[in-house]
Amino acid sequence: MIDPHELVDKLVSALPDMLPNLRWFGGKDRPVSGVRPLRTTLLDDDLVHVIVAVDQDGRSSPYQLLISELADSYESTADPELNGVLLDLIARGERVDGLVFAHEPDTELRTGLRGRPVGVEQSNTSLIYGQQYILKLFRKLTLGENPDLVLHRALRGVGCQHIAQPLGSITTDLDGTPVTLGMLQEFLPDAVDGWAMATTSVRDLMAEADLHADEVGGDFAAEAHRLGHAVASVHADLARALGTQTAGATEIASAIASMQSRLDAVLHDVPELGEHSAALREVFEQAREHLGDIAIQHIHGDLHLGQVLRTVQGWLLIDFEGEPAAPIAERTAMRSPLRDVAGMLRSFDYAAHQLLVGQDDDQLAYRALEWARRNRAAFCDGYAEVLSDPREHAFLLQAFELDKAVYEVAYEHANRPEWLTIPLSSIARITSGGE
Ligand SMILES: Nc1ncnc2c1ncn2[C@@H]1O[C@H](COP(=O)(O)OP(=O)(O)O)[C@@H](O)[C@H]1O
Ligand SMILES: O=P(O)(O)O[C@H]1O[C@H](CO)[C@@H](O[C@H]2O[C@H](CO)[C@@H](O)[C@H](O)[C@H]2O)[C@H](O)[C@H]1O
Numbered sequence: 001m002i003d004p005h006e007l008v009d010k011l012v013s014a015l016p017d018m019l020p021n022l023r024w025f026g027g028k029d030r031p032v033s034g035v036r037p038l039r040t041t042l043l044d045d046d047l048v049h050v051i052v053a054v055d056q057d058g059r060s061s062p063y064q065l066l067i068s069e070l071a072d073s074y075e076s077t078a079d080p081e082l083n084g085v086l087l088d089l090i091a092r093g094e095r096v097d098g099l100v101f102a103h104e105p106d107t108e109l110r111t112g113l114r115g116r117p118v119g120v121e122q123s124n125t126s127l128i129y130g131q132q133y134i135l136k137l138f139r140k141l142t143l144g145e146n147p148d149l150v151l152h153r154a155l156r157g158v159g160c161q162h163i164a165q166p167l168g169s170i171t172t173d174l175d176g177t178p179v180t181l182g183m184l185q186e187f188l189p190d191a192v193d194g195w196a197m198a199t200t201s202v203r204d205l206m207a208e209a210d211l212h213a214d215e216v217g218g219d220f221a222a223e224a225h226r227l228g229h230a231v232a233s234v235h236a237d238l239a240r241a242l243g244t245q246t247a248g249a250t251e252i253a254s255a256i257a258s259m260q261s262r263l264d265a266v267l268h269d270v271p272e273l274g275e276h277s278a279a280l281r282e283v284f285e286q287a288r289e290h291l292g293d294i295a296i297q298h299i300h301g302d303l304h305l306g307q308v309l310r311t312v313q314g315w316l317l318i319d320f321e322g323e324p325a326a327p328i329a330e331r332t333a334m335r336s337p338l339r340d341v342a343g344m345l346r347s348f349d350y351a352a353h354q355l356l357v358g359q360d361d362d363q364l365a366y367r368a369l370e371w372a373r374r375n376r377a378a379f380c381d382g383y384a385e386v387l388s389d390p391r392e393h394a395f396l397l398q399a400f401e402l403d404k405a406v407y408e409v410a411y412e413h414a415n416r417p418e419w420l421t422i423p424l425s426s427i428a429r430i431t432s433g434g435e
Contacts, residue, residue: 002069004048008040011067011074012052018073019054024123024139025063026324029269029414030056038062038174041097044085046070049099051141051174062141062174064181077137083115083127086135090168090184099181103168104153109133109184123324133167134187138180138321142328145171146180150332151298151320154241155234162230162237162316164188164309190312194305197223198351198375205371206355206364213371220371221378223315224348227308228382230315231344235299235337236386244295245334252291258330259284259403266410272424273409279431280402287399294393296334301326303340304347323407341383341390342400346408346426348375353422402430 015035019025034055041049046068053060066086068076076082089101091109103109115127115135127135138146152166168184197220204218205211213219247255263280267273300307301322309316322331352372356364380390390397408423 002042002046002048004040004042004050007048007067007069007074008037008050011050011065012037014074015052015054024125026123026140027054027056027061032056036060039098039172041099043089043096043099044082047076047082047085051172062143062179063139064137064141066137077117077125077127080114080116083117083135084113084129086127086170086182087111087113087115087129087133087184090135090170098172100171101168102171103184104156104166107167109167128187130187131189132187133184134164135168135182135184137170137182140324141174141179141181142331143174143177143179144328144332145178146183146321147298147301147332148319148321149180149183151238151300152183152185154298155237158237158241160234160237160241162234162314164316164318188309188311188316191309191316194223194227194308194310194315195347195351197310198305198348199354202351202355202368202371205367213367213374221374223310224375224378225382227315227344228379229385230308230382231300231303231317231340231379232383232386234317235297235340238299239295239297242298244297247292247294247296247336251296251334252288254333255291255335256284256288259287259399259406262403262410263406266406266413270409270413270420272420273406273427276427276431280406280427283399283402283431287396290393290396290399291336293396294336294338296336299335299337300340300343301331301335303343305344305351306347325407325410336396336400337387338390338393338397339400339404341380342397342404344379345376345397346401346404346423348372348379349426350408350422351375353425354419357419357421398430402427405430 012035016032019032020028036053038051038053043049048067050065051062054063066076067074068082071079088111090103091111094101113129115129118126118128124139125137149169155163156165164185166185170182172179172181201218201220204216205213208216267277300320307319349372352368356368383390405423405427412420
């Protein structure tokens with residue numbers, strides 16, 4: 001049997017060099033000044049669960065890892081057999097030291113399945129068991145229950161059809177505060193994510209640049225319409241499950257302050273944003289007059305085409321965690337559902353423009369804009385079939401789009417610098433009067 005503490009000591013000394021190369025590590029833009037183990041738990045003869053504190057810029061963030069001596073470079077989540085241990089613990093509802101493995105009420109789970117990692121670019125690590133289950137292991141841990149689990153449970157409670165049903169969880173507490181380590185959900189083997197579908201449609205259009213978006217085979221507008229309908233249904237279900245409020249002076253002040261302070265932080269890291277800062281500040285300030293126009297409620301918080309799955313039953317929304325980099329208080333607060341609409345509108349813009357990064361072709365750029373316009377409108381039409389038309393709040397919608405684009409500037413700067421031009425050129429276009 002392995003000595004877990006010896007293994008963790010080796011891991012902790014290797015981590016400062018390893019972390020910047022790990023996709024799920026959320027602090028790639030800042031140097032790591034130290035890594036300390038917070039809790040080590042032996043889950044099985046060959047499997048160790050460890051929570052480490054990663055110190056950066058005088059702040060410390062907890063991250064979760066699963067390690068084994070059997071695995072290359074410590075990380076065990078590439079090993080399907082070892083991953084099987086986690087599902088078995090959830091199915092049996094076991095507690096190992098302070099780690100609680102549980103299945104949802106009225107849920108019976110299969111055991112003995114191997115778990116393979118999904119292998120997509122993601123902020124967390126997801127493991128797929130057979131054709132049945134997907135387990136998301138949260139990497140950067142948030143103190144307090146993770147909104148992903150909280151909102152999935154609330155939506156399940158009101159019978160929402162547009163989610164992958166939650167089936168189990170792994171939880172613990174750190175210094176007396178509950179922490180969600182993982183969430184097990186039903187896996188939809190036939191699912192295709194919205195980003196893959198939308199970019200395929202854009203590729204079809206670019207291949208036939210003399211045709212319009214509604215004339216090519218891969219037109220996405222009917223799907224965008226259905227997606228708008230699904231997003232509005234989820235908003236209606238979240239409101240039914242967890243209520244709504246009118247945004248009062250405190251909520252309005254904090255929404256403006258968070259948009260302005262995000263802008264300050266991003267300006268500091270990305271000087272290219274500087275030429276738009278005055279225009280952005282003015283829009284955020286003017287949003288103050290409009291923020292009370294629409295009720296606030298729990299929302300998805302980081303909605304984009306990569307967070308929606310098309311299945312044979314229709315569109316599903318996944319990953320209700322909010323923006324990985326935003327403070328937890330903001331991610332769990334009631335906010336305007338227009339923020340999710342704005343996130344999706346941004347994503348149509350992204351899908352339209354990502355193939356053009358590094359190219360200078362006016363004809364294709366025009367087609368891209370046309371594709372984005374068509375699908376953004378179809379999405380809003382679908383949304384308006386269930387709830388009120390988001391375009392009735394055009395100013396607020398645009399302010400939220402700009403705030404999201406500022407977030408994306410930071411995200412691309414830290415993760416995919418070659419894509420930085422996508423949000424930057426959208427900000428330039430919107431602030432100079434374009435859509
Ligand atoms: N229930 C599911 N069924 C099928 N595929 C899923 C399901 N949930 C997630 N996925 C796939 O796993 C990927 C990552 O999931 P996600 O919850 O977005 O993780 P992260 O928070 O790390 O971004 C998704 O893009 C999707 O392709
Ligand atoms: O890891 P998450 O899915 O929680 O979200 C983060 O990564 C996303 C990129 O994968 C990022 O989304 C941005 O790029 C998408 C295309 O890859 C695009 O569809 C989105 O509109 C754009 O915001 C997301 O912002 C970030 O939080």
